[in-house]
Structures are given as structure tokens and as C-alpha cells.
Amino acid sequence: MRNFAFTVFLSFSLVFCSHALYCYQCGDGRPNGPCQEDLDIMIKDHALHRDNGTNHTSSEYTYRKQCPESEDTCVIERVEINGVVVAYIRDCSDGINFSINASRFLNFPQDKNITTCSYVQGKFFTCLSMCNTDLCNGPQAAPNTSSSSKTVPFWTMVFLVAMSLYQ
Ligand SMILES: *[C@@H]1O[C@H](CO)[C@@H](O)[C@H](O)[C@H]1NC(C)=O
Ligand SMILES: *[C@@H]1O[C@H](CO)[C@@H](O)[C@H](O)[C@H]1NC(C)=O
Ligand SMILES: *[C@@H]1O[C@H](CO)[C@@H](O)[C@H](O)[C@H]1NC(C)=O
Numbered sequence: 001m002r003n004f005a006f007t008v009f010l011s012f013s014l015v016f017c018s019h020a021l022y023c024y025q026c027g028d029g030r031p032n033g034p035c036q037e038d039l040d041i042m043i044k045d046h047a048l049h050r051d052n053g054t055n056h057t058s059s060e061y062t063y064r065k066q067c068p069e070s071e072d073t074c075v076i077e078r079v080e081i082n083g084v085v086v087a088y089i090r091d092c093s094d095g096i097n098f099s100i101n102a103s104r105f106l107n108f109p110q111d112k113n114i115t116t117c118s119y120v121q122g123k124f125f126t127c128l129s130m131c132n133t134d135l136c137n138g139p140q141a142a143p144n145t146s147s148s149s150k151t152v153p154f155w156t157m158v159f160l161v162a163m164s165l166y167q
């Protein structure tokens with residue numbers, strides 16, 4: 001019986017945890033384009049997504065995209081030729097196919113948000129970073145300060161429990 005209850009609980013948690021990933025989506029074909037520079041607007045998207053959730057109508061977002069089920073990774077791809085940015089892309093990805101492929105990009109961790117670069121076909125200096133949390137492929141809004149009020153009751157609880165054990 002307890003096992004059954006636990007299974008039900010686990011199923012519910014899974015249902016609530018499995019939601020589509022959201023990534024920033026934009027692309028520049030030149031240096032200093034909006035995908036590289038519009039960081040303030042991305043931060044607004046991030047704050048809206050964090051505070052108002054996936055529920056919110058997507059028309060209020062500028063750069064947020066809901067990824068298809070088959071794509072569970074957010075990427076930033078930057079391509080340079082002779083030191084000049086010719087492509088800068090933020091998007092969802094399956095973590096396998098990129099606009100420029102390099103063997104270095106296979107078997108490369110998708111959750112760590114580290115960047116790796118490769119020189120492809122003697123021409124394209126390509127850097128890739130991958131991560132897999134909502135809107136991780138771009139700037140992050142500063143933590144909501146009001147959320148610190150949530151930690152106060154927690155520590156108050158710990159204190160009360162500790163006191164009750166002490167007595
Ligand atoms: C969340 O949505 C409400 C109502 O649309 C809006 O007033 C508020 O500014 C939103 N929160 C953020 C962080 O944008
Ligand atoms: C902090 O988050 C709450 C909801 O969690 C939201 O109502 C409030 O507007 C946020 N404050 C700021 C400064 O973003
Ligand atoms: C989510 O959507 C439902 C139905 O559209 C609405 O009633 C609810 O207020 C929304 N929640 C938030 C946090 O916006």
C-alpha cells in the first residue's frame with residue numbers, strides 16, 4: 001500500500017517536473033547584432049518567465065521560444081571568419097545537430113554551460129555552449145530579492161524544531 005502511494009506520488013512529481021524547455025531564440029548574421037547586444041530585453045524575458053511562469057502569454061516575450069519535445073538543450077553558436085562574427089545564434093537544439101558540425105561538439109556535456117570552440121574546414125572558428133535549464137542560453141535576471149522572505153520561515157522552523165528538541 002505504501003509502495004502504491006509512493007508510486008502515485010512519484011508519477012505526480014514526474015508529471016509536474018516534465019515540461020517543455022524554453023530557450024532564448026535569435027540570430028545575427030553580423031557583428032554587434034541584437035542577438036549579441038539586446039541583453040536588457042533578454043533579462044526582462046527571464047524575469048517574466050521566472051516570476052510569471054510558463055503560463056504567461058508568449059506575445060509578451062521578445063526572445064523566448066518553447067522548444068519542441070525533440071529538443072532538450074539550449075545552445076549558443078558563434079561563428080567567426082578571420083576574427084569577425086558572421087553568425088551568432090541562440091536556440092533550442094537536440095544537442096547533436098548544429099549549424100556547423102565539429103567532432104569536438106559530439107560527446108560534449110549538455111548540462112554544464114561550458115563553451116568549446118573548434119576550427120572547422122580551415123575557415124570557420126566556431127564556438128558552442130550547451131545547457132539545459134529554462135533560458136540558460138543568455139543573460140540571467142538578478143535573483144528576486146523578495147524571494148529571500150521565503151527562507152525566513154524555513155529558518156524559523158529549523159529554530160523552533162531545534163528548540164523543541166533541546167527542551
Ligand atoms: C507578471 O504579470 C503581471 C500581469 O500581467 C504583470 O503586471 C507583472 O509585471 C509580471 N511580472 C513581471 C516580473 O514582469
Ligand atoms: C518577485 O517575485 C514575485 C512572485 O514570485 C513577483 O510578484 C514580484 O513582482 C517579483 N519582484 C521583482 C522585483 O521582480
Ligand atoms: C494560469 O492560467 C490560468 C488559466 O488560464 C489562470 O487562471 C491562472 O491565473 C494563471 N496563473 C498565473 C500564475 O498566471
Ligand SMILES: *[C@@H]1O[C@H](CO)[C@@H](O)[C@H](O)[C@H]1NC(C)=O
Nearest residue numbers: 096097098099100101102106
Ligand atoms: C552533424 O553531425 C551529426 C552527427 O554526425 C549528423 O547527424 C548531422 O546530420 C550533422 N549535421 C550537419 C548540418 O552536417
Ligand SMILES: *[C@@H]1O[C@H](CO)[C@@H](O)[C@H](O)[C@H]1NC(C)=O
Nearest residue numbers: 070093094095096097098099
Ligand atoms: C540530427 O541527428 C540525428 C542523429 O545523428 C539524425 O538522425 C537526425 O536526422 C538529425 N536531424 C537533422 C534535422 O539533421
Ligand SMILES: *[C@@H]1O[C@H](CO)[C@@H](O)[C@H](O)[C@H]1NC(C)=O
Nearest residue numbers: 113129131136137138139140
Ligand atoms: C551560460 O553561458 C552563457 C554564455 O557564457 C551565459 O550568457 C549564460 O548566462 C549562462 N547561463 C547560466 C544559467 O548561467
